[in-house]
Amino acid sequence: MAQPPVLLETQALTRSFGGLTAVDNLDFVVRKDEIVSLIGPNGAGKSTVFNLISGIYPPTAGRILFKGVNIAGLKPDRVERQGIARTFQTLRLFANMTVLENVLVGFHSRLKSNVIEDLIRPPWVARAERDAVEEARQLLRMLGQRLYTQQEFRAADLAYADRRLLELARAMASQPDLLMLDEPTAGMNPSEAADFMELIRRVHDRGFTILLIEHNLSVVMGVSQRITVLDYGLKISEGTPDEVRRDERVIEAYLGRKAATA
Template sequence: MTAQQSRTADADSETDAILSVQDLRKSFGGITAVDGVSFEIEPGSITGLIGPNGAGKSTTFNLISGAYTPDSGTIVFDGTDITGYRPDRVATRGLVRSFQIARELPEMSVLENVMLAPQHQLGETLYRSVLPGFRSGVETQERELRERAWETLEFFEIDHLATENAGNLSGGQRKLLEMARVLMTDPEMILLDEPLAGVNPTLEQKLIERLHELKADGYTFLFVEHDMDIVMNNCDPIIVMHQGQKLAEGAPETIKEDDRVLEAYLGGEVEQ
């Protein structure tokens, strides 16, 4: 059984949430950005996290990914309490995030960017890189990583850009590259922070199609996006935040008919 088949089987058989956020709170000075937020994410889902500007979505993402430490509350991922973990420890557990602004290494090629993503590479250890008795293992792993990198670039249809410096890519191409890098870490769950912002319609559709293919393979997504049509057509369930709190949660049809959600969007404030 491949890693993806195993992931799909786990998602099909597992009934418990892969991510559980309970009573999460975070303040900055006298401003409460996240105020007692609780929700659970089921494995193999694309869950939308929406809300007007100032709702606390970005802060919630930063708390889950380890960029911020919560004042109180718990974050449990795949059965492990990761509350207060550093971002690298969160990623090592299999919970990886993308960023609203892609963070590629501009002077390196697209292929090199993707090959750098996996953790714990043998070539990162000095003695394995230079001593003859250990070099063969490094070379074997590099060949395997290169093959995976090419397959991942082909999956996102940017393999024709493999030798191009990442800094020369368009905004949409950079989003595809970032997703490719995320996928190379072999995550269990991916946090997507406005992955379609600044992406032209053709690349937007391509990225959405890839997300659904990955979902079918058992990957789990928490998806922050301002385009309501995209969220309503691709996410289920949807969590709505307002003024740092969870306002509503449910299927797209339920959210569309919730008067509180409409009122919140008409009275939004500035994002924390």
């Protein structure tokens, strides 16, 4: 069977901070419709890879091809307009805005409105806004009844796991071709994390390609088609969950000796 087309590809992607090489000559690929995970010990360089792809930092060297175009060094808003959305390891919601408003922020890269249009507000802008509100509501409903019924709550007043969910909703709102999630279950209890990963599967089933950073290994193994493993910025392994699980280098770097005998 032919493989799906490559959506994202990094080539020799490198980023140094002073004397520290946080990401070192990294090559990896995400194909359309995959769930690919990046794993590795603390400080391995996972979030830096996201920061490079999403334009928060320019790479020191290397290329980032997205749909065949080199996006390395583009500013975050430009990257977003190319079709990449992300969440952050630590939440970045607008705490005093409502749930619905936070999701609408995610639509901004799709709404064509600008400051002048906001002032004179021609009818088509109002219509686009109404459509966006309706779409935002549908998105919240898709992500579960709880968030949907709390759409007028302030983000700050949501339970922690629901705030994580809202971050996901906001990233999905721009209908990205690639959705990048940085430790979305961080800080959740095991049952919340399990529910969340079930949801990630459903999001994937709705046609989202996902690049996931996740600390919880059982979660990663269950949900990913392929896994790339980083250690000190270097790729030390990649493959299917089964391949990665059995790889000596991964066991040494990440899983610990106990996992080898489990």
